[in-house]
Amino acid sequence: MAMEIAAHVRDATSLVIGNKSMVCQQGLYIPHNIWQNANPLRSPPTLLLFQMSVISVISHLIHLALQPLGQLSVTSQLLAGLLLGPSCIGRTKFIGSNIFPEWGITAIETFTTFGVMFFIFGLGVKMDPTSMVNPGKKAAIIGTLMLIPTLTFTIIFAVSIARHIPMHASLVKSIGYIAGAQSLTGFPVVSYLVAELRISNTDLGRLALSSSMFCDTINIFISATGTALSENQTGGAASAALALLAALALLLALAFLVKPLIQLMIDKTPPGKPLAETYFMIVCVIVLMTGFISESIGQHYILGPLFLGLLVPDGPPLGTAIETKAEALVSGLLYPTFVSINGLQADIFSVGFESFWIIGMVVVLAFLVKFVAVLLGSLFMKLPFREAFVLALIVNSKGVMELVLFDMWRNSGLLTNEAFSLCVISVLVVTACTTPVIKILYHPSRQYISVKRCTIQHSKHDAEFRILVCINSQESVPTLLNLVEISHASKESPILVMVMVLVELVGRTTAILVSHKDRSLNTSTSSSGHITNAFKNYGHDHEGFVTVETFTAISDFLTMHDDICQVALDEGAHLVVVPFHKLWSMDGSIDSVNPHIRTMNLHVLEKAPCSVGILIDRGPVDNSLTVLNSHNSYHVAVLFIGGPDDAESLAYGCRMVKHENVILTVIRFLLFGNENTKDRKLDSEFIYEYRHENMGNERFVYMEEVVRDGVGLAAFLRGMVDSFDLIIVGRHHQDSPIFMGLDQWSECPELGTVSDMLASPDFESSASVLVIQQQRIGGNFGNQQPLHLPAVGIPLPTNELPKGAWAISIDKYGRNPKEFS
Template sequence: MVGSDTSSCSCAWHYLYLQAIHDVDAKPGRGKNVVRESHIFIIFVLVLVFGFLSEISSQHYLLGPLVFGFVVPSGPPLGSAVVARVDTLATGLFYPTYLAVTGLKTNIFTIDFRSYMVLGAIFFFASCVKVGTVMLAACYYEQTLREAFVLGLILNAKGITELVMYNIWKQTKLLSDQEFALAVVMVVAVTACLTPLIKLLYDPSQQFSATKRSTIQHLKRETEFRIMACIHTQENVPTVINILEVSNSTEENPVAVIALILVELVGRSTPVLVAHHPGDTIESSIGSSTSKSNQIIKALGQYTECNEGRATLQPFTSISHYQTMHDDIMRVAFEKRAHIVILPFHKTYAIDGTIGSVNRAHQSLNLSVLEKAPCSVGILIDRGILGGSMSVLTSQYIYHVAVIFLGGVDDAEALAYGSRMASHPNVDLTVARFLLFGEENCKERKRDTDLLEEYRRAHVGNERFVVAEEVVKDGAKLSSVIRSMVDCFDLMLVGMHHQDTPLLSGLGEWSECPELGIIGDMLASPDFRCSLSVLVVQQQRIAGKPISRTAKPVDKEPLIHDVPDEQVRSSWTITVNEGNRG
């Protein structure tokens, strides 16, 4: 039905991706965006020159560099290069030193009690007036009282700017020692009170808390499947494209790709969330030249062109600190009603299968998204580079997918995604169900059997949907069987958390990545020298609790596709362990 179109597009994908990279890299003038050391040196000299000009014009020496800073463009390439040179020195040495010197100049013993009371009353009255004014304006624009109050508190916060101003006034004798000490003490007191109060009253992620189901398992038939793919670098793109391909976009069940390019905030003060429109580039949207981001957008655009009428693309760019980047991810996922967010794993693999690099900021980001995401979440462990090919879907190649099923809501979500993939004419899906010996009459086991039976009926006539069962006695046998599987598949889907079972006892003691769960952490280990990519799935949590396991998959009618013959490939067979019976 869709096989010919999909296969031809898949066959051309590798060429189109390389062509997209070549087109962007070959842009005229691309080399002009390189910031040389001479440029940084000139900027530092100009800072001194403007400071000198301010002094000889009877102004404070800070005025000239401040005005010059407004002129220098923020963000990459120039702003980022400057920040990269001075950030560590400024924040690690100069900033704490300035605060320490300010503290040494503050003599609190010069302040009498009456001055404390008078100035405290003035600060309190001024703060109340500011909070009240902000709340009136915010309520006029239909903000909640809680958000309006927090906004007023934020506008009352004070920091380094006020301290610099007070130091200048002290140097120019506008403030006496007592007045300077009072001002510094009030800055410290206000900051100490407002910071924990704001954190207590305002959690930005709470506004994206979902109250309705947004999962793959509960997705209705003939409904658009919305996948949000988060991308850090262009190396994430090929495997993400393959995931999108096997997600089986059809005219009846189209796929909406919401691509969010994640860029660390460097060289600018304000985070930016940009929604790109057709024909836009990063340069036209945020005024900087980021060729890697352009490559990602163009490559994804080529994918949607190959699947015209079956797939759409909505690209975004989030430029933010990693500590707050999860807010942008959840905002876009919530507003676009995504069914799953796919995040890259924080570890990359070298060509020999060892861990190439580890980014702890990415790990913290993934943990934050997992905790509060308004939909299901998948963490993609990409070993595509080990396979030696950027494109795995062609008209002559069968993409082998496995689902590890032990039971639980997360495994049910992984099974639902795998079931959708099994409808693709070039996908061979094996559901590997592991059973604990001696629990034939377990209630949970019967529920899982009913769930699998639903999917069996949905794929009547589809020879590439296979359910295999293995009865094992302990975690050691489970680990051994999974290890024997990894060389037989291209992609493995596994739930993040599983129901309590003795099969997992002892396997989590050496876990390094809790966000992957026990099985996912085992598959991410460098001990598995294979080209297998893994997608670890967590089903949406509502109010921090999993959705009921008893919900049945919606698709109950058989999905029959004519598929080409499979090429010869190494096989793996699951058999019931008869020797353990009796």
């Protein structure tokens, strides 16, 4: 009986006065469960859990439906709130009274507040304060243009219409704040958009991030001033001034008292080790305390956490701890729920025509002014028109910062429910309209399209050979140095080695690509520092023949390919070498698997402006650091079946054989009964040219192996692989009976059938494997005729083999091979 009375009182004691709803809450908690014949949703904790579950499920379902249309998750989250709120099914008595009653909103709002607080703190940690005050000339100009003209024109327009057009008194009071909010371009909003669009590694994405970061320097002051005015309306200008001074005092206290404490915790953490649990909990408590102090001094609760995040160092170990321990809960649940709650509290049926067209004009004017200002400024800075257009759309994006302001102003009574609803809808409409246009207009991969051949096969003999080596582990340094060494740098054809150290972006927001000849990082004791020093020392020892340039790419592996392809395009690389996603241990077993590296490799294979090699590193066979340190021969095998990728492999192998320590064995596999096909004749002509070029070179060995199917191919490979230090094989081959049975158990199909077999842990071998894909132009394999050798129409007869070359021919009965001298 008591439960029924309490439930009745809770439903009946809701009173709306002006812009506020007054609800009589039950002071004594009485359990509600199905065994007591009661409604579990009458219990605040149960209702909170159910509300968050419903919001999460609905927003994810909407996102799955809208993702093919190019929409971001923030659009889905706002739509989920609008769907569940009074704008849609929330108007029904069942939803409005049972799932989202007025008395149940306070709890979920408070709970998601913690998510927003830690979300803003995490973004502050990942931001680079140096870029905020010194972003570069281009970013500073664009950052200024995206704020000052918009703020000036929209405020003047808002004041003018408030004076000359009749409107409700509440709208007169709030129109200036709404106009000011439209001019803001928050870094959290832009970084979120750029990350979801996966363009953070592009020049355009970096420019958008640095411009918005510079703009945030002014935004923070404007937001703090607006908050002080809105939260201290009764105290007048003096109270607002005290709130601003208190915010400055908070910033100084965090800088001189709290920052040294957090830095001490970081310094006590050993390099490479995670932040201790105790330290992490202390940081979390400090975040909560700064939020409490911010509210107490008349500011918004996110200001203190934002200041704190900006002051502490980004990256590991603190940034890593935040990302690994709090990112999933905060960014995956609490923050999206906060966005949906804003949509849930908007009511489109409360919107009148007067407010609609007045606020609509302010929003449209602000969008157009900011768009035109950024577009013209970008064109003045020599950006291409398409990129300038897309950048103007990016900086017009709306998100969490605007929603936080609108929610705060609604709670303080500055915005009516009608104005708040219009502001939330404006965020939804602007984001939903601009994002698909950005995706249509801007494809980063377009800039990597090369109109000329950048391959080993088509390069000139006396041209500089340019190779981009990507490395993410110190263990791969010896093998890569061997690869560079046997690539044979000479006075006639020197080598430019571009070394890119791949570092996963953890605890930072902005991806960084550093060219160490222009800028240096403090890597003297880091893994990347050891890697770059090893290659620089090699370049110094081979001065005049080898030039080494080093880069460090700090990025998410999902977008790391953009840095790789950009450097390859800018430097005119002939070959990009990327690491395999599996790392071998000393005993030959697989030590670790990184699926993100695999995703990166797939993107590089698809978009690279030159040839690509995937290095399956099993370590040096004789444990020597480089070929120069050993007087032993270095045995390289090229497996030739046919096609442009094998042609590229052969061209690379023939460059290697010029090195005095390299013995090259070219093994050509022939399908039994396929002697007179056109493709075989073309391949024979192609191979002859390289055999003719190496006439008299006893370190060039040619073999032929006739096989019937994949079983014969696999059997031969198992018997010969341990005779070599490095095996080079093409990635793609045309469908042929020679692969019959091999592709049914493929583990890594992106390597191709033969390479996948060689990379398998079941394939016992100590030889490293280099999988080659020749540059793709327009999706075509291209002409495999080498440009620098004359075309020969007749294959070389076996009785006219050049001196020093030999061949083995095995017939269909497996009889003893016949040697030609």
